[in-house]
Amino acid sequence: MTGKVVVIQGLVKRFGAQEILCGVDLEVPKGExxxxxxxxxxxxxxxxxxxxxxxxxxxxxIHVDGQLVGYRESGGRLVRLxxxxxxxxxxxxxMVFQSFNLFPHMTALGNVMLGLTRVRKLPPHEAEExxxxxxxxxxxxxxxxAYPAQLSGGQQQRVAIARAVAMEPKVMLFDEATSALDPExxxxxxxxxxxxxxxxxxxxxxTHEMRFARGVxxxxxxxxxxxxxxxxxxxxxxxxxxxxxxxxxxxHFTKTM
Amino acid sequence: xxxxxxxxxxxxxxxxVTLEVSVAVLLLGTLIGVMGGLxxxxxxxxxxxxxxxxxDTMRGIPQLVLIFAIFYGFPALGxxxxxxxxxILALSVFCGAHxxxxxxxxxxxIPRGQMDAAQGIGLNFAQRLRYVMxxxxxxxILPAWVNTAVxxxxxxxxxxxxxxxxxxxAIQQIVGRTREALLFYAVAAxxxxxxxxxxxxxxxxxxxxxxxx
Amino acid sequence: xxxxxxxPVFDNFDLLLKGLSLGIGIAVLAxxxxxxLGLVAAFGRASGPRPIRLLVAGYVEGARNIPLLLLxxxxxxxxxxxxxxxxxxxxxxxxALAIYSxxxxxxxxxxxxxxxxxxxxxxxxxxxxxxxxRIRFVTIPLxxxxxxxxxxxxFISLFKDTSLASAIAVPELTYGAIRINVNTxxxxxxxxxxxxxxxxxxxxIAGGLRLLERRxxxxx
Numbered sequence: 001m002t003g004k005v006v007v008i009q010g011l012v013k014r015f016g017a018q019e020i021l022c023g024v025d026l027e028v029p030k031g032e033x034x035x036x037x038x039x040x041x042x043x044x045x046x047x048x049x050x051x052x053x054x055x056x057x058x059x060x061x062i063h064v065d066g067q068l069v070g071y072r073e074s075g076g077r078l079v080r081l082x083x084x085x086x087x088x089x090x091x092x093x094x095m096v097f098q099s100f101n102l103f104p105h106m107t108a109l110g111n112v113m114l115g116l117t118r119v120r121k122l123p124p125h126e127a128e129e130x131x132x133x134x135x136x137x138x139x140x141x142x143x144x145x146a147y148p149a150q151l152s153g154g155q156q157q158r159v160a161i162a163r164a165v166a167m168e169p170k171v172m173l174f175d176e177a178t179s180a181l182d183p184e185x186x187x188x189x190x191x192x193x194x195x196x197x198x199x200x201x202x203x204x205x206x207t208h209e210m211r212f213a214r215g216v217x218x219x220x221x222x223x224x225x226x227x228x229x230x231x232x233x234x235x236x237x238x239x240x241x242x243x244x245x246x247x248x249x250x251x252h253f254t255k256t257m
Numbered sequence: 258x259x260x261x262x263x264x265x266x267x268x269x270x271x272x273x274v275t276l277e278v279s280v281a282v283l284l285l286g287t288l289i290g291v292m293g294g295l296x297x298x299x300x301x302x303x304x305x306x307x308x309x310x311x312x313d314t315m316r317g318i319p320q321l322v323l324i325f326a327i328f329y330g331f332p333a334l335g336x337x338x339x340x341x342x343x344x345i346l347a348l349s350v351f352c353g354a355h356x357x358x359x360x361x362x363x364x365x366x367i368p369r370g371q372m373d374a375a376q377g378i379g380l381n382f383a384q385r386l387r388y389v390m391x392x393x394x395x396x397x398i399l400p401a402w403v404n405t406a407v408x409x410x411x412x413x414x415x416x417x418x419x420x421x422x423x424x425x426x427a428i429q430q431i432v433g434r435t436r437e438a439l440l441f442y443a444v445a446a447x448x449x450x451x452x453x454x455x456x457x458x459x460x461x462x463x464x465x466x467x468x469x470x
Numbered sequence: 471x472x473x474x475x476x477x478p479v480f481d482n483f484d485l486l487l488k489g490l491s492l493g494i495g496i497a498v499l500a501x502x503x504x505x506x507l508g509l510v511a512a513f514g515r516a517s518g519p520r521p522i523r524l525l526v527a528g529y530v531e532g533a534r535n536i537p538l539l540l541l542x543x544x545x546x547x548x549x550x551x552x553x554x555x556x557x558x559x560x561x562x563x564x565x566a567l568a569i570y571s572x573x574x575x576x577x578x579x580x581x582x583x584x585x586x587x588x589x590x591x592x593x594x595x596x597x598x599x600x601x602x603x604r605i606r607f608v609t610i611p612l613x614x615x616x617x618x619x620x621x622x623x624x625f626i627s628l629f630k631d632t633s634l635a636s637a638i639a640v641p642e643l644t645y646g647a648i649r650i651n652v653n654t655x656x657x658x659x660x661x662x663x664x665x666x667x668x669x670x671x672x673x674x675i676a677g678g679l680r681l682l683e684r685r686x687x688x689x690x
Contacts, residue, residue: 054592084600091598101593105611114607115597160593167597317669319633322644326661333657334472407535414537418637425539438548446536446544453535 005030005065005171005202006051012059013046020046022226023060028171033203035217037210039249042223044206048173051204052093053086064093065170091119094164098176100156102148108135108159109144115167134162138192154185161192165201172196174205210253214238222246261444264431271427272448278345278413278423283406285349290356297361308357315354321415323347328419344416348409355405363398364390396467403460407453424448478654479663482646489646490667493632496564496642501625503568508575515576516583526576533573538634542566546638563635571628578624582617583609615686622679626672643667
């Protein structure tokens with residue numbers, strides 16, 4: 001388990017009677033960019049949301065940086081941890097949402113600073129410095145005082161990325177970060193994500209952007225119906241798919257590749 | 258407990274007055290309100306203006322001031338009014354403004370397309386109102402009107418301030434005599450609650466019958 | 471023909487203005503206290519244990535179905551008879567009005583809390599905010615912006631309800647009218663002026679509210 005930022009073993013998640021995740025195993029070493037692809041309903045978003053415990057899970061184990069996520073073991077059973085402990089763990093996992101979810105009542109700077117002052121407990125001017133520098137790194141130095149309503153979708157998502165990464169998390173989760181963007185705005189966000197990857201951040205990216213997957217991902221994971229069907233290096237996945245399901249899935253994308 | 262029974266007749270008489278006032282206000286107010294609502298929706302612009310001024314004025318003054326104004330003001334102008342009539346008049350004028358807005362709101366919330374379709378199949382104005390507009394508007398007007406009814410019952414207590422012996426005044430008199438404040442205020446609360454809760458319950462039943470959307 | 475004589479009204483205009491400002495002050499206080507009550511009750515009803523939820527439901531239904539006047543009498547006349555006589559007539563009224571408004575505000579806040587988008591709360595979770603921090607930095611600020619119009623309308627209603635304070639001799643605007651009439655009996659002039667004062671104030675508040683909405687309210 002050492003050196004691995006995320007370790008998922010036999011993950012099972014049920015929603016009512018339906019099993020969304022049916023035994024998922026995944027290990028992510030430090031600095032790796034894992035891109036998760038698959039048809040809708042395959043459970044990829046749910047997998048991500050389990051890692052930072054936005055979703056509970058019923059079976060298996062998730063460890064982030066050696067710590068069991070969301071529960072403690074008590075005689076082989078999982079006992080849910082109190083909210084404050086879970087909150088602390090979430091601080092080390094950054095998430096970027098499909099619908100950005102910026103706090104509308106705060107400026108861009110305010111959005112990034114909130115976690116730094118209240119969770120990381122930084123003094124205000126240090127938080128402001130760090131927030132400003134991250135907003136500069138995503139190319140929004142002139143939008144510090146803008147409110148989300150005044151920003152384009154691409155700009156909002158870049159603020160959201162800054163907000164997550166300013167917390168200096170151990171791993172960044174991207175849940176279809178560009179799916180809600182107009183096509184011409186997708187590139188600026190993917191660019192930021194690519195820079196982040198090159199700087200060594202451990203990333204799990206759920207996306208439909210196959211060019212990004214191929215160009216930036218270290219490993220591609222293909223999920224379908226709640227299990228990982230196939231995984232491997234981008235070249236192998238895209239050029240020599242082993243399973244029928246993956247081949248069928250990739251067939252939808254040949255035109256854009 | 259026997260003090261409650263002893264005061265029973267007085268409470269009952271007060272309750273009756275409260276109900277009388279409430280029903281009178283509701284009837285008169287709804288009548289005014291229907292006229293007001295129709296004026297707001299379909300009237301020529303002078304009529305609409307009058308209705309608008311009427312509704313917006315009532316929104317800005319307390320009901321109590323209106324009651325006092327009529328009760329003390331009419332005699333000064335030479336019109337003799339009893340306290341209960343003054344109260345009913347004032348509250349009806351108020352209720353009318355409320356109902357006007359309720360009707361206007363209910364009708365306005367019906368999508369434009371409904372009237373267009375009705376015109377398209379050749380219904381005239383009265384038929385459009387009768388067969389298309391009002392059945393649907395009713396579903397939205399009814400719950401709001403029921404709320405108005407509850408507000409009227411509560412507002413009827415204000416007539417006690419011009420010495421009408423309604424439920425509120427009766428309870429005040431009894432409390433003044435017997436000093437059993439908690440007991441009788443609780444009785445009053447229970448009675449008002451029972452009336453209003455019943456009205457709301459009837460409203461829910463009616464709403465279920467007439468909800469089309 | 472009625473002879474208008476406006477002198478008595480304008481000689482006592484300062485009395486009316488003092489009453490008007492008292493009325494506004496009472497409304498502000500009642501809104502503030504009622505909001506505190508309403509916030510606690512709304513969160514209690516949304517996420518508390520069953521007994522709390524029932525208690526809040528009882529409070530809301532009870533206070534909304536009885537006349538405000540009854541509540542005023544209960545607080546002013548009733549409480550002293552069971553030993554609680556610290557409240558004078560002014561504070562009895564403020565207290566009664568606060569309890570009354572609290573019931574309405576509970577429902578307003580409850581709807582507002584439910585309307586706060588789940589995504590924003592999840593974003594708060596994702597950066598590691600704990601439950602109280604999420605409530606304090608995300609739910610409540612967003613909820614207030616959502617319910618601002620309803621809050622404003624409640625305030626206007628409360629201001630009109632202050633006229634009932636005259637029933638227990640609190641010197642607000644309506645009581646001022648009564649006092650002038652007792653001395654001078656120029657009823658028509660007095661009630662015209664008092665009515666106008668209420669009207670103008672209500673519309674001024676409504677105008678201010680619209681300005682506030684433009685600045686703060688969120689279009690959902």
